[in-house]
Amino acid sequence: MIAGLYLPGDSVIHQLSAPVKLSLMVVMGLALVLVDHIFVMVSVAITTGFVFSVLAGLGFARLWLATRPLLIWVLFIALAQFWFVTAEAAVLVSLRLVTLVWVAALVTYTTRLSEMSDVLVAICSVFRPLGVNPERISFLIALTIRLIPSVFEIVRDVRDVQKARGLERSYTAMFVPVLTRLLREADALSDALVARGFERWGDQQ
Amino acid sequence: MISVDHVTVRLQGRVVLDDVALSLTERRIGVIGDNGSGKSTLAKLLNGLLLPDEGTVTVDGFDTRSHGKEVRSRVGFLFQNPDNQIVMPTVAEDLALGLKPLRLEAERVRQCVSETLERFALSHMADRSAHLLSGGEKQLVALAGVMISEPDILVCDEPTTLLDRRNAALVMKTIAGLSCMVITVTHHVEHLDGFDRVLVIDEGRVAHDGTPDQAIPSYLESLS
Ligand SMILES: Nc1ncnc2c1ncn2[C@@H]1O[C@H](COP(=O)(O)OP(=O)(O)O)[C@@H](O)[C@H]1O
Numbered sequence: 001m002i003a004g005l006y007l008p009g010d011s012v013i014h015q016l017s018a019p020v021k022l023s024l025m026v027v028m029g030l031a032l033v034l035v036d037h038i039f040v041m042v043s044v045a046i047t048t049g050f051v052f053s054v055l056a057g058l059g060f061a062r063l064w065l066a067t068r069p070l071l072i073w074v075l076f077i078a079l080a081q082f083w084f085v086t087a088e089a090a091v092l093v094s095l096r097l098v099t100l101v102w103v104a105a106l107v108t109y110t111t112r113l114s115e116m117s118d119v120l121v122a123i124c125s126v127f128r129p130l131g132v133n134p135e136r137i138s139f140l141i142a143l144t145i146r147l148i149p150s151v152f153e154i155v156r157d158v159r160d161v162q163k164a165r166g167l168e169r170s171y172t173a174m175f176v177p178v179l180t181r182l183l184r185e186a187d188a189l190s191d192a193l194v195a196r197g198f199e200r201w202g203d204q205q
Numbered sequence: 206m207i208s209v210d211h212v213t214v215r216l217q218g219r220v221v222l223d224d225v226a227l228s229l230t231e232r233r234i235g236v237i238g239d240n241g242s243g244k245s246t247l248a249k250l251l252n253g254l255l256l257p258d259e260g261t262v263t264v265d266g267f268d269t270r271s272h273g274k275e276v277r278s279r280v281g282f283l284f285q286n287p288d289n290q291i292v293m294p295t296v297a298e299d300l301a302l303g304l305k306p307l308r309l310e311a312e313r314v315r316q317c318v319s320e321t322l323e324r325f326a327l328s329h330m331a332d333r334s335a336h337l338l339s340g341g342e343k344q345l346v347a348l349a350g351v352m353i354s355e356p357d358i359l360v361c362d363e364p365t366t367l368l369d370r371r372n373a374a375l376v377m378k379t380i381a382g383l384s385c386m387v388i389t390v391t392h393h394v395e396h397l398d399g400f401d402r403v404l405v406i407d408e409g410r411v412a413h414d415g416t417p418d419q420a421i422p423s424y425l426e427s428l429s
Pocket residue numbers: 216217221238239240241242243244245246247
């Protein structure tokens with residue numbers, strides 16, 4: 001239904017404002033690309049891991065959770081680097097990737113979606129003279145993020161039903177009910193948005 | 206005050222509401238009727254989510270056709286499924302969404318959200334993920350998200366149909382405590398105790414219109 005990655009907390013990191021965190025993330029990203037000394041890289045990675053799990057209070061289990069989906073790719077790239085370049089390059093690239101993801105995950109876990117979208121509104125406001133309505137754009141993005149899990153949920157539901165009917169290998173048997181439900185949900189959601197005043201958000205008062 | 210003036214609604218060529226005329230002023234109005242009788246269609250007419258094919262609907266003098274925004278700022282709407290109504294990831298953020306049209310300062314929004322959370326006894330879940338709450342809690346969050354902008358009228362379309370008895374009772378008790386005018390579509394006739402007026406809808410027409418003591422028995426009788 002609703003994707004919420006934000007994990008409430010009152011750590012120093014949680015209290016930093018969203019613009020500061022997002023700027024720091026960009027700066028960190030650039031800096032990480034520039035670092036090419038292995039000891040610097042290792043210390044940056046360790047520090048980031050420490051900030052993530054201890055300072056932000058997210059814990060090592062979640063750090064591992066954020067890293068795990070990456071491992072296969074990191075392994076693949078590291079092997080290639082090791083083969084074609086050097087062992088040092090392999091370590092450097094792996095740590096760089098992992099640290100980048102940690103930084104991004106740290107910001108995502110400690111910043112509310114609404115704060116993120118406020119930053120986005122501020123950035124998009126530059127284009128207001130061109131007729132862009134920043135509130136709506138940022139909301140559209142938030143909405144997209146919210147809808148991803150509902151799509152998965154619908155697919156899972158329909159697959160269960162088809163399985164019960166012995167149709168699990170049929171893609172056509174999936175397609176129609178999934179589409180029907182998606183359209184119906186989109187309809188209900190759009191009613192709800194109108195009822196909640198969506199059309200009045202951009203009004204200047 | 207909502208006035209439904211000889212309204213006919215056709216959906217895909219079928220007459221779904223047939224020349225309905227109502228003047229709604231009572232503080233508590235219930236709407237009952239079979240599945241497909243036109244209850245949701247009627248509810249959606251009242252805040253302009255749906256426009257009549259013939260006739261007019263006005264809220265405090267504002268025509269839903271020409272003044273949709275004004276109507277919707279007066280008429281809040283609670284849907285059957287809170288999952289469709291709750292948009293933002295956390296409870297507090299979703300409540301704040303209801304204030305967006307008012308363009309308040311951030312500090313004022315925070316204050317208003319925390320007051321509303323308290324009013325609906327939701328303070329302890331301000332930062333919880335809305336989608337991880339129980340059905341009853343979700344419906345209360347959805348209700349708080351509507352009431353935060355202080356509509357004069359609340360329209361509810363089967364707000365308890367997806368809930369178990371305990372949660373349904375809790376939601377109805379909360380709705381009963383609201384100070385604004387409430388129009389509720391429901392299948393649970395026991396929730397209409399103390400209502401001022403009950404409408405029974407049958408095949409797109411108002412079959413009965415009266416006090417709960419008159420309307421409910423006649424509806425239940427028509428079932429058997
Ligand atoms: N979007 C639509 N298109 C076509 N027919 C619809 C649509 N929505 C509802 N209907 C039909 O209108 C009738 C009344 O629906 P509704 O108002 O939802 O009934 P209720 O809420 O009382 O169950 C039903 O027969 C339904 O099939």
